[in-house]
Amino acid sequence: MAAASLLRNLEDEVLCSICLDFLKDPVTINCGHVFCYLCIIKVCESSKQSLHCSLCKIAFKKENIHHVWQMASLVENIWRMKIDEEQRTREERPPEQRAEKLCGRHLELHYYCKDDRQILCVLCRESREHQHHAAILLEKAAQPFRGKILSHLKVLKGERDRIQNFQSTGQDEIQALLTTFQNHKQDIATVFEQGHQFLREWEQYLLEWLVRLEQELTEGRDSRVTKGSEEVVRLGTLISELEKAARQPALELLQDPSDILSRYPRKKFWIEKPISPAIKKQAEEFSDKLLSLEKGLRGFHGKLMRDLEYKTMRIVLNSQTASGYLSVSPNGRSMIFTGSWMNKYQQGQRFDPEPAVLGSSGFTWGKVYWEVKVDRIWWGAEEEEEAVRCRGGVRGMFSSSCFSGFLGISEGYGAPGYRNEHEELEEEEWSQGNGIWLKFCIVGVARESVVRRGFLNFSPEEGFWTLQLSSAGVSVYAGSDPFQILSYCPRQIGVALDYDGGKVTFTNARTQEVIYEFSTSFSGKIFPFLWLNCMRSRLTLRP
Numbered sequence: 001m002a003a004a005s006l007l008r009n010l011e012d013e014v015l016c017s018i019c020l021d022f023l024k025d026p027v028t029i030n031c032g033h034v035f036c037y038l039c040i041i042k043v044c045e046s047s048k049q050s051l052h053c054s055l056c057k058i059a060f061k062k063e064n065i066h067h068v069w070q071m072a073s074l075v076e077n078i079w080r081m082k083i084d085e086e087q088r089t090r091e092e093r094p095p096e097q098r099a100e101k102l103c104g105r106h107l108e109l110h111y112y113c114k115d116d117r118q119i120l121c122v123l124c125r126e127s128r129e130h131q132h133h134a135a136i137l138l139e140k141a142a143q144p145f146r147g148k149i150l151s152h153l154k155v156l157k158g159e160r161d162r163i164q165n166f167q168s169t170g171q172d173e174i175q176a177l178l179t180t181f182q183n184h185k186q187d188i189a190t191v192f193e194q195g196h197q198f199l200r201e202w203e204q205y206l207l208e209w210l211v212r213l214e215q216e217l218t219e220g221r222d223s224r225v226t227k228g229s230e231e232v233v234r235l236g237t238l239i240s241e242l243e244k245a246a247r248q249p250a251l252e253l254l255q256d257p258s259d260i261l262s263r264y265p266r267k268k269f270w271i272e273k274p275i276s277p278a279i280k281k282q283a284e285e286f287s288d289k290l291l292s293l294e295k296g297l298r299g300f301h302g303k304l305m306r307d308l309e310y311k312t313m314r315i316v317l318n319s320q321t322a323s324g325y326l327s328v329s330p331n332g333r334s335m336i337f338t339g340s341w342m343n344k345y346q347q348g349q350r351f352d353p354e355p356a357v358l359g360s361s362g363f364t365w366g367k368v369y370w371e372v373k374v375d376r377i378w379w380g381a382e383e384e385e386e387a388v389r390c391r392g393g394v395r396g397m398f399s400s401s402c403f404s405g406f407l408g409i410s411e412g413y414g415a416p417g418y419r420n421e422h423e424e425l426e427e428e429e430w431s432q433g434n435g436i437w438l439k440f441c442i443v444g445v446a447r448e449s450v451v452r453r454g455f456l457n458f459s460p461e462e463g464f465w466t467l468q469l470s471s472a473g474v475s476v477y478a479g480s481d482p483f484q485i486l487s488y489c490p491r492q493i494g495v496a497l498d499y500d501g502g503k504v505t506f507t508n509a510r511t512q513e514v515i516y517e518f519s520t521s522f523s524g525k526i527f528p529f530l531w532l533n534c535m536r537s538r539l540t541l542r543p
Helices: 002-013 037-046 069-092 138-246 250-255 257-263 277-309 381-391 401-407 421-430
Strands: 026-028 034-036 109-113 118-121 135-137 326-328 334-337 356-358 367-376 441-447 464-470 473-477 482-486 492-498 503-508 513-519 526-532 537-542
Touching (some): 026 037, 026 069, 034 037, 109 138, 135 138, 334 526, 441 492, 441 503, 441 537, 464 513, 464 526, 473 513, 482 513
Antiparallel strands (some): 026 034, 109 118, 109 135, 326 334, 334 537, 356 526, 367 492, 367 537, 441 526, 464 473, 473 482, 492 503, 503 513
C-alpha cells in the first residue's frame, strides 16, 4: 500500500499541467516548470501577447525552452512502474473482478482515443495502432459528455418545474371550480326552497279558501233545512186547520166564511235556491283561478325544460333558397310575401313555385330551439290596445309581481283565471273565416334533401315536420292529409328540435304550452323551414 501511495505521488510530479497526462518529450522554461514539448509550443503559437507560465504566471520566451532528457527517462521509468503495479493489482483481484475496467487485453482503462472513439489502457495507448492518435485521459474526455448531460438535465428539470407549476395552477383552478359548484348547490337548495315555500303558502291559501267555501255552503245548507222544516210545520198546521174547517157543516161554514179566510190569509211561501249566488260566484272564481294556476305551472314547466335542455339558437334565413315570391330581409331574420315573382337567378336550391325558404344552418345533432313571430303588417298597436280595452280583463290574485317573477311569466301572459287577453284577440282575428287567411303560413323543419320544384306535400314522409296556420286554426301533416289541432293560431310559435331523440316539438311561445310533437328518426341535415302565402304579412325569427 505504501509503494502504491508513493507511486501515485510520483505520477503527480510527472504530469503535464496543460494536457494532464504523462510528460512527453518534456521541456522546461525560465521559471523551471516542466511541460510537454507539443503542449508548450501550442501555447506559444496560440498566444498573441507575451508568454506566461500557466502555473506561476512568470513571463518566458520561446527561445528559452529547453529539453530535459533526464526527466524523459524518469517519466518512462515511472510509467513502467505504473504498468507493473497495475499488473500485480490485477493478478491479486478475485477472478470475477479482473475483467472490470480493463481493455480486455492489458490493464485498467485510463485513456480515450478520440480518433477511434475507444477507451484504452496505458499499453494500448502506446501501441502501434493508437500511437499517433489523439488520446486523452478519461476524465477529460468525459467532460464534454458530462456537460451535455448536465445541460439536458437542466432542460428536464425546467420541464419538471413547469409541469409542477402547471399542476399547482390546475389544482387551484379545479379547487376554485369545485368551490363554485358548492356555491351552486347552496343556490339551488335556496332557490328551490323559496319556490317550495311559495307554492306551499299558496297551496295553504287555496285549501283554506276552499274550506271556507265548504263551510259557508254547509252552513247555508243547514239554514235552508231549518227554514224549510219550519215552513213545512207551519204549512202543516195551516192545512190541518183548513181541513177541519172544510169538514164543518154547511150551516156553520156559511155563518162567517170571510172570517175563516181572514184568519188564514194566503201569502208567499218560502222558496230558496240550493246555492246562494254569492257562493256560486266564489266557486266559479275559485275554479278559474285553479285553472289559471295549472296553466301557469304548465307554462313554467315548459319554459324551464326548454331553457335547461335546449340551446336557444339565432336562426338566419338562407336567401339563396327563398322562392321568388318572398322577400328576405338583409339580415335574414324576417320575410314577407310579395305576391309577384321577383327576377331571381334560378338556382337549383331555390323553391319554385312554393313560397318557402330554409334556414342558413342545418343540424345533425343536439337540442336546439327558436321562435317564429307571425305578424300582419296592418295590425297596429292602437288597434290591438283598443281590442284589449273592449274585451276588458280581470287580474287575479296570482298577478302579483312575486308570482310572476317566480314563474318567469311576463305581463303579456295575462291574469290567471281568465283567458289571456292577447289569446282572445288572436282567436277572434284568426277565425274570422273571410277567406284571406286560408293556408296562411307553415312553420317547422325540413330535410336538406327535400324536393324544391313543383307543388309539395308537407308530410313527414316527404321530409317535412311542420304546423300549418290557416283561417281555421292550426293543423299538422301527420299523413297525407292535415288534421286540425287548434281552433285559433298563436302569434308566436316555438320550435324545439331534438335531433338525437328524433323529436320536433311546437309550443305556444308566449305560454310555453305544447301544441304538437312529432316523433321520428332523422338522417342528414335538418333545417328550419318557413312557408308564407299571405299579402302584407311577415314571419320574424326570434331571438
